[in-house]
Amino acid sequence: MMHLNLLRLGACRVPSRLMSTKSTSVEINDKTGVAILSMCRPPVNSQNVQFLRDLKSSIYEIENNKSRGLILTSANSNVFSAGLDILEMYNADKEQLGTLWTELQNVWIALYGSGLPTAAAINGHAPAGGCLLATACEYRAMLPNCVIGLNETQLGIIAPKWLMSGYQNILPQRLAERALTQGRLFTTEEALKAGLIDEIVNSKEEALEKCLNFIGTFAKVNPLARSLTKLQFRAANIKEFEKIRQKDVEDFVSLASRPEVQKVMGDYLENLKKKSKK
């Protein structure tokens, strides 16, 4: 209840600091010390190089400002993030593909490896790279009638191991393996049942409130002890990622530039466009 009050106050009276980039905005409530990082690249927060750079710099800014926690959400009404910007991968040259993948890696490591308590207020669909961001956080509250999941195999592509780390942290191995091999997109209700999200909420405000409450559970815990403990759990995945990160870029570039993969992207884009015009 106290957190809810603080949140409400945050909307009107409690001073808050604002920072923004072209495609993100950050509001740090001075009373709670919690930062709300909103992704705002209409229409679907698809992740192009600029968006990923903005996201990375906002995450580090929040970390460096000694905020008490980070809540990731979307300024768009029905999409949290639609994942990588397929327009930026389609007909792109190898250098552009390499830059895009490097920036995706950079955002993931900034969020997954953050020492702060992190939570995702998933106020819309979160397929592929959207799911990657949500599962890099420690807690998830999600609106009904949306989808979340790593659907790469449905697109004929493979999610590398680091991209699966969030799933592996959250889901039992058997379930993670099945969902990844099926390229399954979970509905909100299925995601709750599987344990992929923590709560179903009825509004974005409620999602933010639940996230704030989650971060509030650490109020009496020593921040350094908390952060080091969190990172001990994530260290093996981070170490493994650091070892392969350059090779991973090369593998992505080689896969994404293949004519048959480019054709899948072109067809997929066309279907998306047809669907959106219906």
Ligand SMILES: CCCCC/C=C\CCC/C=C/CC(=O)SCCNC(=O)CCNC(=O)[C@H](O)C(C)(C)COP(=O)(O)OP(=O)(O)OC[C@H]1O[C@@H](n2cnc3c(N)ncnc32)[C@H](O)[C@@H]1OP(=O)(O)O
């Ligand atoms: C596809 C092959 C990729 C091959 C890459 C090779 C290796 C990669 C290794 C693995 C990594 C993958 C990570 C990824 O993130 S790949 C991206 C996967 N993303 C998706 O499959 C989501 C696609 N989008 C949707 O399903 C829906 O848009 C939605 C998110 C559920 C939202 O639905 P709705 O609200 O109905 O909005 P619309 O569908 O009408 O879309 C509005 C508008 O936005 C365009 N758009 C949607 N998603 C993307 C996107 N990811 N990239 C670029 N543009 C996107 C859509 O075309 C509409 O545009 P127009 O209004 O201009 O028609």
